[in-house]
Structures are given as C-alpha cells and as structure tokens.
Amino acid sequence: MAGGAQRRKRGRKALAAIVFAVLGRGLVACVRLDERVRADVRGWPEGTVVTLRIAPTGPQVSWRSADGALRYLGGRDVASDLLVTFKSVDGALPVLLGIKPVLRSFAEHRAVVRGDLTLAMSLVRCLHIVEGYLFPDLMTRRILPHPATRRASHATAYVFCLFRTASLDGGTA
Amino acid sequence: MIPDYYEFCNSAKVVSGKGAIENLGFELAALGASRPLVLTNAQLLELKIATIVIDALADTDAEVVAVYDDVPVDSSVAVVNDVARVFSEKGADAIVAVGGGSVLDTAKGAAIVLTHGGDLMDHRGAESLMGRRAVAFIAVPTTAGTGSEVTSAAVIKDTERHVKMGFTALSLLPDVAVLDGRMTVKLPPRLTASTAMDALTHAVESFSCVQANPLSDCYARAAIGLVREHLPEVLDHPKAHAPRLALANAALLAGVAFSNAMVGIVHAMGHAAGGVAGVPHGDAMAILLPHGMVFNLPVAGDRYGELLLDLAGAEVYASTPADERAAAAIDAVRAMTRMLHERAGLPLTLCEAGVLPEQVPDIARAALDDGALSMNPRQPTYEELVEILKAAL
Numbered sequence: 001m002a003g004g005a006q007r008r009k010r011g012r013k014a015l016a017a018i019v020f021a022v023l024g025r026g027l028v029a030c031v032r033l034d035e036r037v038r039a040d041v042r043g044w045p046e047g048t049v050v051t052l053r054i055a056p057t058g059p060q061v062s063w064r065s066a067d068g069a070l071r072y073l074g075g076r077d078v079a080s081d082l083l084v085t086f087k088s089v090d091g092a093l094p095v096l097l098g099i100k101p102v103l104r105s106f107a108e109h110r111a112v113v114r115g116d117l118t119l120a121m122s123l124v125r126c127l128h129i130v131e132g133y134l135f136p137d138l139m140t141r142r143i144l145p146h147p148a149t150r151r152a153s154h155a156t157a158y159v160f161c162l163f164r165t166a167s168l169d170g171g172t173a
Numbered sequence: 174m175i176p177d178y179y180e181f182c183n184s185a186k187v188v189s190g191k192g193a194i195e196n197l198g199f200e201l202a203a204l205g206a207s208r209p210l211v212l213t214n215a216q217l218l219e220l221k222i223a224t225i226v227i228d229a230l231a232d233t234d235a236e237v238v239a240v241y242d243d244v245p246v247d248s249s250v251a252v253v254n255d256v257a258r259v260f261s262e263k264g265a266d267a268i269v270a271v272g273g274g275s276v277l278d279t280a281k282g283a284a285i286v287l288t289h290g291g292d293l294m295d296h297r298g299a300e301s302l303m304g305r306r307a308v309a310f311i312a313v314p315t316t317a318g319t320g321s322e323v324t325s326a327a328v329i330k331d332t333e334r335h336v337k338m339g340f341t342a343l344s345l346l347p348d349v350a351v352l353d354g355r356m357t358v359k360l361p362p363r364l365t366a367s368t369a370m371d372a373l374t375h376a377v378e379s380f381s382c383v384q385a386n387p388l389s390d391c392y393a394r395a396a397i398g399l400v401r402e403h404l405p406e407v408l409d410h411p412k413a414h415a416p417r418l419a420l421a422n423a424a425l426l427a428g429v430a431f432s433n434a435m436v437g438i439v440h441a442m443g444h445a446a447g448g449v450a451g452v453p454h455g456d457a458m459a460i461l462l463p464h465g466m467v468f469n470l471p472v473a474g475d476r477y478g479e480l481l482l483d484l485a486g487a488e489v490y491a492s493t494p495a496d497e498r499a500a501a502a503i504d505a506v507r508a509m510t511r512m513l514h515e516r517a518g519l520p521l522t523l524c525e526a527g528v529l530p531e532q533v534p535d536i537a538r539a540a541l542d543d544g545a546l547s548m549n550p551r552q553p554t555y556e557e558l559v560e561i562l563k564a565a566l
Contacts, residue, residue: 085301103547106299107383107435108178114301117339117544124547145552 029160082115179386198233206267253282267309274319318368320428322350354414367455399423437549445539
C-alpha cells in the first residue's frame, strides 16, 4: 500500500512538473501576446525572480523579469524575490489543472507567499490571463473572476508556448 | 453552509475588564518573562494612558527595561528595526505594546525581526513565516478598532516606496490581549466613531469574504451587535467605562473574525485611499463600506441579508421581507454613518475626506494591487473600481 501511495504521489508530482513547464512557457508567451500581461510585468522591478513551488521538494517553476519581458528559468533552484509555495502536491494540482480558481487556493490556505504581496497580486492577474489562453472557455468560466478575453487564439498561444520560448529554457537567454 | 475547507486560529489569551491592566505582571510571569520593553507613543504617555500600564508594571516582579515611545502614526520599517535593536541592547524578554494599530503592528514587526533575524523587508509575505515567536508579546489596545491585539496580520509602511506592506503569520498573534475601559476612555468622539467603523467593516467584510467560516462568522456577528448597541452609548457617555469596554470587545471580536476570514474590497480601496490621498483608515471604511456592499450585492446578498439581524436588530429583521434584507442591511450601514456624521463629524464622502477627483485612477490602481482584494467575493476590474470610487466622491 505504502509503495502504491508513493508511486501515486510521484505520478502527481510528475504531472505538476509538466503543467509547470507549460505554465512557465505560457506566461512568457503571454507577455509577448497580451498587452495586459506585458503591462503588469513591466511594473516588476528589473531582475525580479518569481517562483511557484510545491513543498517540500518541488517541482517548481521560475521566471526572471528582464527588459520588460520574462525569462523562463525552468525548474531549477533559484533565489526568489517572490515565492509562492503550495503546501502539498494535492493542494496544487486542482489549481494547476484548471479545476480550482487560483484565489480559491489562497483562501483555503493551500499556498503561502514569501515576498511583496503587491507583486503577488500582479502575478495572480497574469496567471488568470494565461489560464484564459491555456484552458478552454468551458473550464475558465468556473475558475476565472471574469470571462476570458484573448488577444490571440489558443492555438497561437500554444505555438508560442511550445516553440517560441524553448530557447529560454534554463535561463540561458 | 460549511466551506469545503477552512482554517481558524485564535490562540491569544483575552484579559478583559475592570482592573485588567493590574494583571499584566501575572501574565508576564505566566509567559516566563520579567524584563518587558514597553512600546507606545509620546502622545499616550502625555495623556497618561501608557503610564497606567507602566505604573501597573512597577508594582510587580517585572522590571521595565525600556519605554520606547517614538512610534509614528504610520509604523515604518526603520522604526521596527530600531525597536528590535533597543530590545536586544536592553536585554528585554517581552514586548508590552500599548497603543493603536500602529504601535501594535510595530511590535509585531519587531517580533518578526527578533525571531527571524535580518531586516523586516526580508520577511514580507503571507503565512510564510515558520516557527514560534522568540519573544513574549502582550498587546494593550488604546483604540477600539483595529483588533490588532488578536490578529495574525501587521501593516507596516515602506517609507522609501511610500507603500504599506502586509505581513501575515500565526506567530504575529500576541500571547495576551488586555482590554481595559481606561485605555479608550479619553478617545475623542471623532476618533471613537472612525475606529468603530473600522471594526464594523472588519466584521461585515469577514462575514462576506470567501474565507468566511462558521467560527469567524460567530465573531463577526457578535462584533456587529456590540457596535450597534454600544457605539451610540459611548457617544452619549464618552467617560463611561462599560460601553467603552464593550466597544473594545467588539473590535477584538471583529479582529478575530478578519484575522481568520480576511477583508475585501472596502479595505483594498481604503488602504489605497490612505496611501494616495492620506484618508484616515477608519474614515475611509465609513465612507466606502456601503459602496463596497452595493458592489458585492449580486454575489453576497444572502450574507448581507443575514447581517440585517445584527446591524438593525430583531424587530427590523423580522419585519423585513427576506428578499429585501440585503438592501436593508446596506441602508442600516448608511444610517449608522449618517448618525456618526451628525454626532461626531465623520465624513460621508471621499471629497469631504480630502480626495481629489483626479486621484481616483491612482487609488483604483493601488486597490487592484492590494492583497485584501484577493478574498473579496466579487473581483472588480479597474474600471469598476473607478466607478465605485466616483460614486463615493
């Protein structure tokens, strides 16, 4: 039983890591595609590192602001200015899979924040917009505070996600 | 309806009533402390309010190692770091904070620095501080509004960026909250009304926010009932201790409620109006509460309807049709603010509070970035915030 539970937990963490990878690229793509995300990110101090993480050992995803854009830092360990930590993978997955609203997870204390809460609010706004690109309207109607509006199609966003941010992996760009 | 999931914590011991201050020595000893630093401000010393506490401690085994009375109206990072320095230099082992929200939040900030080291700015965040606090902490509020004596939150100003920073962590909860009618009896009517509206807003918002839970609801409703019953009485008899103590309890109850269920759009706009236009917090709450309730009405109407019982009493509740109770609850709040305007000079509009129409966009933008907004039952757009603020002008 214990072994099975461990395997299931590893599976959930692997799933979270995949979603983090998509979300990581998705946010970078949205800075390019959507002026609302761009405006928020431009307000972040230059070099700000933002991380979403699952306690206690990950996975995680990080971004660094640079020249009004974002660099995708992947899942490596970095010193973060804003660290959002989900207390468990079980608390994180409903949010990452678009089942539960981001703000609901905070209301339920599923995640804690270290850093500037103003920046955290900006990040949440950006994540709402990214969810509007990554998830179908059927899902976003339940998880977003307002109906999703997009400046580009889902397909364009996924193309940007998968191909236009690849060179930034690992923060090399 | 029970939420799918909720958390609630209220670990502070409450010592309330006649002679409560005189038990401070015992409470310190119970915490294993004997060398308190008394944190207050010069005005409270001048008014001989803080001296009630210092005199009471002089008659105990505790030795007051320092009285730090340099806390400004808006607590700041620099002051917090300085308090921590004095605490260490004097070899203190407890903080007894005597004051309003600014003093109590300064004490919380100092406790963070003393426990976790470094600079206060390194520890910003929500629920991210781990471990137990390293210093004993007793809070003696001298206003009946913030409820900071029982909250796990602190607001401290970053004087370089001119923004107020939020900290939330269970380790910020004081060990003991001491309520004594003598502490608030000298509050002028204007400040009494303003701080009471802060408490009322804590209660109303915590009851209608998305973190509301069965336990926080009980505290919120009790707080509202006490404000409704005793605020007019305090304005009639400002020197009477009993109604003052009741208002202090209302603020404490509302503090427990919002510490566990958060606040919402009214506080987000109020923080922003304070930062941009210098509107005193309680005044902002009084002005903005009915407007915030109107905005939330489509999603929180049922909750407001329940609150009519506490806001207006059983007779009004019973005689109001169920589908009209939410609107009647908002009317009851408006009636209270009008009463406070007439009797205590509380402003009814943002203009009266000194806000210029051209400041509205900046206030709306700042409100969007305020953490309190995240728990509001209805998320506003920037344009909606502008409309609400214009309506409050």
